[in-house]
Amino acid sequence: MSVATGEQSNSLFKPERGLFHARRRIAVYLSVGLTTIFAGAAILFLSYFVFYVAREGIQYINLDFFTQEPPLSNSGGGGIVTALEGSLVMLVIASIIGIPLGMAVGIYLAEFGRGRLADVVRFLVDTLTGLPTIVFGLFIWVLIVAPTRTFSGLAGGLALSIIMVPTVARATEEVLRLVPGSLREASIALGGTESRTILRVVVPAARSGIITGMLLALARVAGETAPLLMTSLGNNFFIPVDQLNITNTPLDAVPLRIFIFTLSPFPVQQHQAFAAALILLVLVIVTSLLVRLATGGFKERGR
């Protein structure tokens, strides 16, 4: 690597010979080589993984896969329309509850929050991001599902909404902090009140960043399985939208469907799990790619 050899030429030392300098040079080669191998391995794994899932899954993706109920036996055919419907319903519920709560916490942390309480809230939000999501599923299960003895889409949506809150909150806080103070000062100088300043000036200025945060949060919960297993369970049958009751019917979801297919004894369904996984994978990776492009994340950050 040219990086490694560059230093040698402008050295103040005489031509480098001897054990000491040999060791230094070997250390450079060794470190460059090893770290390159590590980074290469990580990226190689990702490409292999995406390629493998795509190769296994793509042959099962057709129109039926998006419009039919899951196959009940080894017959093949069928699809995951139930899972798509359920995922959509639960993500909407989760967004309706989780996004306002998360945004409010973000606004609080960026605009009002000072002192001990703000530190506590920030710390809690940070900690919440790292907790295993199954804990939230367990919470909803014991509070709602177990007493009523019905798994439901609402319970699933609630569990997902708790998971969304910290992601949305931190994203909102971060982008609101990037809005220049002069914008707020200008609004106040024009007679704007606090609420108007925040709602009409600061939040709109940070709009794209906040939307980005929401997308990330949605992409994250779209792949959650464990909390949904305990709250919405899964469902083999498609429920027409007009007959859908979110409070008493178990709903399917794409990650849940993958898990159920995995436990299936039929090879066809196991392969369909890869097809569903491919859909999820593409969705999640494309979202994070878009987010990265939108936030200009591919520019080299100065250091």
Next chain:
Amino acid sequence: MATTPVSTTTARKQTSASWLERLRIQARRPGDFLFRGGIYLFVAIVLIAVAGIAWVLVERSWLSITTNGWSFLTNDAFDPNNNTYGVLPAIFGTLVTSAFALLLAAPIGIGTAIFLVDFSPRRLRAPLAFLVDAIAAIPSVVIGLWGLFVFAPWMQVTGGPWLQQHLGFLPFFQGTPRGVGLLTAGLILTVMILPILTAIAREVMLVVPVSQREALLALGATRWEVIRHAVLPFAQVGIAGGAILALGRALGETIAVTMVIGNQATKLSPSLFDTGYSLSSVIVNQFGEATPGIFQSAVLEAGLILLILTLITNILARLLIARMGSQRRYKGPVGRGRFGGVVDITRRPGE
């Protein structure tokens, strides 16, 4: 009112006014009052929900805590039929797989971060960092799917026997490779925590002041010596924080681990080929049949233990990373070289 830098000072002065007085001033502008009230209400809801999660888990598992006592932690079997509940194999499985994953992922993650910060061609840095991050975006169930149908069979036929042949003298690789088991779960976890470890190590290494690097380069240090003596000592606290955060992820990982850990309790042994349980896999496997009463309570106690474990690791990690954040300013010489903390590059052999 303390919205902006402008009004900050006025807000400070007002703290002398009574609480009621401030409320009265705010009430003159009902819009602001409502807005602030709404925000505080939402924040309160979130705080109550968090407290509620902890409280519900403690309260609902109290029956199991009082009935089973310490035997819950030391008992081998989680067996509702015989009314005995214990999670020793689950705690063992959780800790062993997570520790294994951390030990393996830490050097790889730090190495990848070093490459991304220092060695990678400038133009490739951000795209490569994105690709590593993208591994974190793979849903757990998709990793588990691959783990169960591709990786576990490979481990049974190729990986396991190879380890046994070459490292079989170690107590970790005794017994029969079964495919699923602690080793497979640990390796899957390694992949899953690698991105977060890399991301945080990279972040803290980017925070190291340029002057630190330049100083060592000016002394004639090689690229590696700069990393070894200026970057790593400066970043080690943050890297440790990232490692602990990654450990927390590994401890709580559910679906992928459940799919490949085997879910069969064996006698506790150092062999990683054994199948086992993790705390989260016990919950996933048992909650379906859990009848109200002691059974349900025992499942929740497993969740409570998981919560406490991950809470401790997360708080520890956040404290370490926060310390790193406040460390940005230059605080004297770094490194542990021979002279005054800066490594002595000029020393020639024999001098």
